[in-house]
Amino acid sequence: MFHYPNIQLVDYFAEAVGIPLVKAETAGVKEVEVEDLKRLLATLDVDAVVSGGISSQYQKKRIDKVCNQLGLKPIAPLWHQNPRKLLEELVKLKIEALIVGVYSFGFTSDWLGRRIDYAAINDLAELNKKYQVSMVGEGGEYETLVLDAPFFKKRMELIDVEKVWEGQSGYLLVKKARLVNK
Secondary structure, three states: OOOOOOOOHHHHHHHHOOOOOOOOOOOOOOHHHHHHHHHHOOOOOOOOOOOOOOOOOHHHHHHHHHHHOOOOOEOOOOOOOOOHHHHHHHHHHOEEEEEEEEEOOOOOOHOOOOOOOOHHHHHHHHHHHHHHHOOOOOOOEEEEEEEEEOOOOOEEEEEEHHHHHHHEEEEEEEEEEEEEEE
């Protein structure tokens, strides 16, 4: 349910955006991870939880349930939006995102480190037609890493990366990165 490739970079995102970061560890065990999330949210002084789910019933139902149990408002602004249009909007907004994990049939190691641009969107559409891959990776087919966005005060620069390929899937391991002024 939660993103994990290069999770060590999460502190950079908070700094790049200029917001406080609250984090907790989870083993990622199905259903237990939801209770971990609930425990963390219960410690915060917040009124709502915003999630980026687009079509994952698994994720939405669990986040909605936790919010309802804690009296929080669940907000899912991307819910049931057109995947292709979302990706095109990402490019139009000049959000620089790389594919850093691929876990579905049809992907090759060449996808690792690839920027999401119009060519990548067209290739994702082809994978969707041929293998039913979610264009936005909603089923865990791929993971991304955002290096820059208009609302970032700093951008992330990757200094040392390694492609790790394990048969039919793999990930881009970021060994060293830094934030730079824009």
